[in-house]
Amino acid sequence: MSALRLKKGLSKHSAYDLRDPNAEVIESHTLAVIVDNEAGVLARVIGLFSGRGYNIESLTVAEVDHLGHLSRITIVTKGTPQVIEQIKAQLGRIVPVHEVHDLTVEGPSVERELALFKVAGQGDKRIEALRLAEIFRANVVDSTLESFVFEMTGMPQKIDAFADLMRPLGLIEVARTGVAALARGT
């Protein structure tokens, strides 16, 4: 213990220390990154994650401010608290990055994802698929005699759950947008 009787520094895990990296808690965080909408900016962000060995669970990007040429990148990532801090600091140092928000710690937020499901089937399976879609508030956006395309918006977990239910009923294709997220309130 420090002679100063102050909280002493903790030495944390690193690649040079052959401890099990899984021994520390892995957290999932949703980050909102506001960037200049210029060529190569997404490559910089993705390159940072692959180059430094960080995880990307989900990533969405679109221009959100046409006049200011700003895009919003929403990234869901996993890591130890120290790695999450590094990810934020590393993102913040990319020159065209304006702001980095950690929606997971900055207060309550809403997260939504949009998904499209193509389900093919006949008879009871087709009726069951339609019934479940109603319960999940999924819309039918295309239908043929053998198939439906459902559209659904919700938390990623809800989309996972719906996909699990559709699989035995003839799910053949899924398209997901990845998570979009905003802090609640003003």
Place this chain on the structure above:
Amino acid sequence: MTKSMTGARMVVEALRDQGVEVVFGYPGGAVLPIYDEIFQQNEIRHILVRHEQAAVHAAEGYARSTGKPGVVLVTSGPGATNAVTGLTDALMDSIPIVVLTGQVPTFMIGTDAFQEADTVGITRPCTKHNWLVKDTDRLSETIHKAFHVATTGRPGPVLIDIPKDVQFASGSYTDPRRSEMGHYKPQVKGDIEMITRLVEAMEQARRPIFYTGGGVINSGDAATQLLHELVEATGFPITSTLMGLGAYPASGDKWLGMLGMHGLYEANLAMHGCDLMINLGARFDDRITGRLADFSPNSMKAHVDIDPSSINKVIHVDLPILGDIAHVLEDLLRIWKSRGRKVNRDGLAKWWAKIEDWKKVDCLAYAPSSKTIKPQYALQRLQALTKDHDRYITTEVGQHQMWAAQFLHFDAPKRWMTSGGLGTMGYGFPASIGVQMAHRDALVINVAGEASWLMNMQEMGTAMQFNLPVKQFILNNERLGMVRQWQELLHGERYSHSWSESLPDFVKLAEAFGAKGIQCHDPADLDDAIMEMINHDGPVIFDCLVEKHENCFPMIPSGAPHNEMLLGGADTQDAIGAKGAVMV
């Protein structure tokens, strides 16, 4: 008033407005319009290197020895790819460099055109930022912004890729004052509350230490002056990383020498045993920390750094202070003085007594020889014979680099140029050329190993052409010495491919370029030979034949804590366990 001109003219105009005096470069098809403009003016000097990697290292040497950004101009494709090692080196060591590359015309990008390479793609991870300019109207502003990004915050290399049609086309020139710098504005002032807490800790600390790094030199001359004042006023001991040597004078009595893997015993033990560690512009590199779990286990740690990603990256600190060293030290000194300049005198006296004990170990001692030149001896003599000169040292990478850090003394910043983070063999020779370009009358010496030196030996041509009297002081052990040392310690003395065979006759090599060559193998002749090198007005290759199997000590084996250090004469057989062997 906006002026209309071609893109190529704009490049030269923008460089001039940025105060650039020297450009290191190599021409090719995609930069011919810019070379044509360079031909038609006399303000900016162009130094023709013999390989683009060398252009970047020369620019690094220029930058590190002046505090100004270094500028490089190369062609597309192979010109750009040859620059990649230099860019990575500059990124790792936080050196401000602006690299201009030519590119195939915009309408040919993506067609696998002749000498096309995805330069911004390739250099994205090895630059602080890079730009592909597709519109001549944006070119001058982009260049001004590039200088801003390279030199502010944590400095680093930037690259601007300029297609050939953009160089030919006309556009309007924007001067630096009117250029839009964007939102990039790093924070320089530290948080006053945190600084005050650091002052409180300094007042109480019984075993404090300053651990300084390259960031002090990056910050500039004000930072080194303030550091000096702070160290003298508090009486705290100070150590530095390889990158920070010279920020505090080696002749100062608070100086403990370099720390880390090949650092001094007293510096490493003081780091291990301190109760307050004040990190100023150093990044807790793995050459410093050794085994993280045992790194300075009982200390409170403060870290002043301009880059948020450096703080808490590998070592968790108690007092993080985000800001520029000079700004933070100014506030720190003011607050410490206003609170009565307090330090824990009793604690400090005991702490110094302990440090004096550690110093008695004399960790740099080596077995002298009257028959062969010991590399340490060569550097001691070089130090003694050059210390009163206006002297700049560059190095290559290996044992000689570590011995140079241990045995040469630096009393001022920006006098020591070495490749620390990337450890690039081949750095030192071109860097010495860049340094000499900035300091025409100074004594510039590259302390080299023969293997590293061969990696950029083509630069003899550059040194001769531009009358740059750089001294290449080669400690020739006919071995890849640092590799050989690790094989001795880690791989059962199986010396796989770690010797230099078919070496040239360095004296003849010098003569072939029209330079002077000196060879020395007898310790008795060494002083005269070094004096001959110093007194020769022109480039010299000094082939110093040294002991072939000398090991560099002290050494903290990878993965070991600071207090488990190997000293000279230690039993080196299997000194590093299996756990250490997987690390680099």
